Every structure is written in structure tokens, then in C-alpha cells.
Amino acid sequence: MNLPVMPPVAPMLAKSVQTIPPGASYEPKWDGFRCICFRDGDEVEFGSRNEKPMTRYFPELVRAVKAELPERCVLDGEIVIATGAGLDFEALQQRIHPAVSRVTLLAEQTPASFIVFDLLALGDEDHTGRPFTERRAALETALADVKAPIHLTPATTDLEVAGRWLVELEGAHLDGVIAKPLAGMYQPDKRVMFKIKHVRTADCVLAGFRWHKSSTEARRLVGSLLLGLYNDDHQLQHVGAVGAFTAKRRAELVDELSPLVLRDGDGHPWQDWATAEAHQAQRLPGNVNRWNATKDQSFVPLRPQRVLEVKYEHMEGTRFRHLAHFVRWRDDRTPESCTYEQLDQPLTSALDGLVPGLGA
CATH class of the missing domain: 2.40.50.140 (Nucleic acid-binding proteins)
Incomplete structure (x- = not known):
């Protein structure tokens, strides 16, 4: 693997605030396994928040990455299991199993999805030093035709929409709302975003x-x-x-x-x-x-x-x-x-x- 941003990478973090701050880009806060996805041709790796590889537990996502994502990219996102009733974190926890046979069976019975919400690298370009607005625009272009189980998270700069998400999406077991500074660079392992959660x-x-x-x-x-x-x-x-x-x-x-x-x-x-x-x-x-x-x-x-x-x-x-x-x-x-x-x-x-x- 030879990418502008190489594993392991600790993902950028958020600090808790009581209210949704104005003047930011807002996203739903997904409740799953935070991962950085690295793809270089046929080489794919999912690195967890603690920088440990998660790749072997989600073979269906490895196949999806090869089919749907750009040939060479590094993406920040969340692995989730979604049902008609919302996110199922308990089912997601069951996916971490040492037996290959069990991993294969669960990949069929409870397939996961990968929700992408940030771009660290694309092709030979390192995007971590660019403002979030530029990263988001490049991400939307790169994933314009992406198909399930890979998804681009919705985002808005409308404070009213973010407020509705905070209230309405809790029933689907989402964690709350993330607010990202529009001019913010991608800073691994730094709490430079904001999270607003239900208490x-x-x-x-x-x-x-x-x-x-x-x-x-x-x-x-x-x-x-x-x-x-x-x-x-x-x-x-x-x-x-x-x-x-x-x-x-x-x-x-x-x-x-x-x-x-x-x-x-x-x-x-x-x-x-x-x-x-x-x-x-x-x-x-x-x-x-x-x-x-x-x-x-x-x-x-x-x-x-x-x-x-x-x-x-x-x-x-x-x-x-x-x-x-x-x-x-x-x-x-x-x-x-x-x-x-x-x-x-x-x-x-x-x-x-x-x-x-x-x-x-």
C-alpha cells in the first residue's frame, strides 16, 4: 500500500457541547465503529479508532470498497448495521468474532454498511491540510455514484435542519449531531469538532x-x-x-x-x-x-x-x-x-x- 496518508491514522475527534453552534457544517452522529478506510487498488484496510485493523471482520465491506470507491483513497467514516428499526449496535458488536466461519456467516446474516463523512486523501493528493468545505466538495464528487452498502453522510449548513436531526433521528438510534468548523483542517486525534448528544x-x-x-x-x-x-x-x-x-x-x-x-x-x-x-x-x-x-x-x-x-x-x-x-x-x-x-x-x-x- 502506497498512499499520501498511510495507516495507522487516529481519527479526528469531537468535544461535547450543550447546544448546536452556529456557522458550521452539520451531520448526523452515527452510532457504530469509527474507522479510517484505506484503499490502494486491491489492498483495503479498515483502521479502528484505536488504530487496530478491523478489516477481517467485514469482508462484505472490503468487496464493496473495491467495487464502489475510487481506486486510491483514504476516507473517514462509520461502520454500522442498519435495520428497518434503526441502527443495531448490539448486532454490530457480534461481528467481532475470532472464528472465520462465524465472521463469514454474520457477514451474510447481518451485513454492515460504511457511512463516509470525510476525505483524507484521493489519488496522490493529501487533503488533510485543506478546509472542510473543500474536503466535503471533493468527497461529494468522488462518491457521486456510490452505491450501497457504501453511503455518503448527509450534511447541511442549516441550523434549523440540524436541530430537527437532533430530535427526529434519536428514534433511529443515532447519537446526536456533529458540527464541523467550515475552515477546519483534518487533525488526527484532536478534538476540533463538536458533538451535541441527548442527555x-x-x-x-x-x-x-x-x-x-x-x-x-x-x-x-x-x-x-x-x-x-x-x-x-x-x-x-x-x-x-x-x-x-x-x-x-x-x-x-x-x-x-x-x-x-x-x-x-x-x-x-x-x-x-x-x-x-x-x-x-x-x-x-x-x-x-x-x-x-x-x-x-x-x-x-x-x-x-x-x-x-x-x-x-x-x-x-x-x-x-x-x-x-x-x-x-x-x-x-x-x-x-x-x-x-x-x-x-x-x-x-x-x-x-x-x-x-x-x-x-
């Missing part, structure tokens, strides 16, 4: 915690608090965790939570978390981490008696898509009142109305 609150049951990775016998530190919500069958489902605490607060939580630690003989809703069969019936913590099979997923179970309010962005199935953020303790709430019914239900939205042929 909501929920009251959750505290059901356990994990020790911080730096915790020792001499200095115990709480790493993350495990959150639960009751479903319609009155089962406490694991919905996520909060973990952004200072070192001082992590040490304080050890003493604060000690009265809730289970005594010998006490039962717990997640006591069977280590049994694989138990995970089939309900959402439990402790299952094998897909990204790091050696990661310790064990936790300290607590009597589910305290409630805390957290901020979250959106749901992935029955759990929070990203790490939630602690707001406050809610000692005025009973654990039994913390159910899924409190969660907002976003409006549904069809993806093919945004990008023709995507998720149809």
Missing part, C-alpha cells in the same frame, strides 16, 4: 460496585457503581454503571457503601451472574467482556436498598449505551419504584428517509 436522567437502584484498577489492600478505592432497573416481571436488570469519581471520592465510597455489603447467607438478584445460563434469562453484570476476555468483570454485591439519579445519553436495548454520570443520591425514592417506565421513549424515525437505501 436524560433516570433513578436507578445501586446493586453493587467494582474495585478501581488501582485499588490495593492498603488503599481501597471504588471503581464503578453498578446500576439496576426493575422490568415488568419485577426482575432487577443490570443497565449500566457510573464511574467518574475523584480519588478522594472513591476512597470515601468504600466506607459509605460498607453497610450495604452482603453478609453470609444474604441473597442478591444477581447472585448467579457467573452462570452463563443465567444471562440468557435477564441482563446481569459479569458476562465475558467482548473487547477484553481477560478483564475482571467480578463485582461486590450490595443490598439493593439505595437509589441514585444518573445522567445518560440513550439506551442500547435494555441498558445504557455509554457510561452514565452520577447526579445525586435519591433517598426519597424506593428501589421498587425504579422501573423502565420512567425512561423517555424517543420518536421513531426511518433511516432510508435520511440516507436512501440504508436500513430499508
Whole structure:
């Protein structure tokens, strides 16, 4: 492979802001695997956000790149799985599998799409030093006739349209809106774009915690608090965790939570978390981490008696898509009142109305 921009490349990043800034180019924020795609003739490579190759997991996209993209190019985009109900991140996670036979089967059963939103190189030209408006114009020309499963993301400079996207596309499981400075150069691994995401609150049951990775016998530190919500069958489902605490607060939580630690003989809703069969019936913590099979997923179970309010962005199935953020303790709430019914239900939205042929 011999391109003006060579792998690995860390993609350009965005920083969170509360409102959509004026005077920018706006795009939907796709919820998938961020990748830089490198093509030099028959050589194709997808590099992930952490610069690890993703190519082997998506053979159908390798074929599509060779059929649809320019002979020599470097493109920034997102690998997604789209259905009639919107993006399916859980199905996308299943695509990361070590067995070739499984990868081949899933490529047929749950084919992925590649949404392109920036141009780093085309032919022998490096475009990273050009303003975004020039990169976008060149990208639109280069991908004018591209066909599924490769798609060019829609973009607009209309603030009102961006506002509608932020509201309407949540039902299709998109993350929010990205705002790109019109004169901005492509800066790998720099937070020079802006992201506007949905933020909501929920009251959750505290059901356990994990020790911080730096915790020792001499200095115990709480790493993350495990959150639960009751479903319609009155089962406490694991919905996520909060973990952004200072070192001082992590040490304080050890003493604060000690009265809730289970005594010998006490039962717990997640006591069977280590049994694989138990995970089939309900959402439990402790299952094998897909990204790091050696990661310790064990936790300290607590009597589910305290409630805390957290901020979250959106749901992935029955759990929070990203790490939630602690707001406050809610000692005025009973654990039994913390159910899924409190969660907002976003409006549904069809993806093919945004990008023709995507998720149809």
C-alpha cells in the first residue's frame, strides 16, 4: 500500500457541547465503529479508532470498497448495521468474532454498511491540510455514484435542519449531531469538532460496585457503581454503571457503601451472574467482556436498598449505551419504584428517509 496518508491514522475527534453552534457544517452522529478506510487498488484496510485493523471482520465491506470507491483513497467514516428499526449496535458488536466461519456467516446474516463523512486523501493528493468545505466538495464528487452498502453522510449548513436531526433521528438510534468548523483542517486525534448528544436522567437502584484498577489492600478505592432497573416481571436488570469519581471520592465510597455489603447467607438478584445460563434469562453484570476476555468483570454485591439519579445519553436495548454520570443520591425514592417506565421513549424515525437505501 502506497498512499499520501498511510495507516495507522487516529481519527479526528469531537468535544461535547450543550447546544448546536452556529456557522458550521452539520451531520448526523452515527452510532457504530469509527474507522479510517484505506484503499490502494486491491489492498483495503479498515483502521479502528484505536488504530487496530478491523478489516477481517467485514469482508462484505472490503468487496464493496473495491467495487464502489475510487481506486486510491483514504476516507473517514462509520461502520454500522442498519435495520428497518434503526441502527443495531448490539448486532454490530457480534461481528467481532475470532472464528472465520462465524465472521463469514454474520457477514451474510447481518451485513454492515460504511457511512463516509470525510476525505483524507484521493489519488496522490493529501487533503488533510485543506478546509472542510473543500474536503466535503471533493468527497461529494468522488462518491457521486456510490452505491450501497457504501453511503455518503448527509450534511447541511442549516441550523434549523440540524436541530430537527437532533430530535427526529434519536428514534433511529443515532447519537446526536456533529458540527464541523467550515475552515477546519483534518487533525488526527484532536478534538476540533463538536458533538451535541441527548442527555436524560433516570433513578436507578445501586446493586453493587467494582474495585478501581488501582485499588490495593492498603488503599481501597471504588471503581464503578453498578446500576439496576426493575422490568415488568419485577426482575432487577443490570443497565449500566457510573464511574467518574475523584480519588478522594472513591476512597470515601468504600466506607459509605460498607453497610450495604452482603453478609453470609444474604441473597442478591444477581447472585448467579457467573452462570452463563443465567444471562440468557435477564441482563446481569459479569458476562465475558467482548473487547477484553481477560478483564475482571467480578463485582461486590450490595443490598439493593439505595437509589441514585444518573445522567445518560440513550439506551442500547435494555441498558445504557455509554457510561452514565452520577447526579445525586435519591433517598426519597424506593428501589421498587425504579422501573423502565420512567425512561423517555424517543420518536421513531426511518433511516432510508435520511440516507436512501440504508436500513430499508
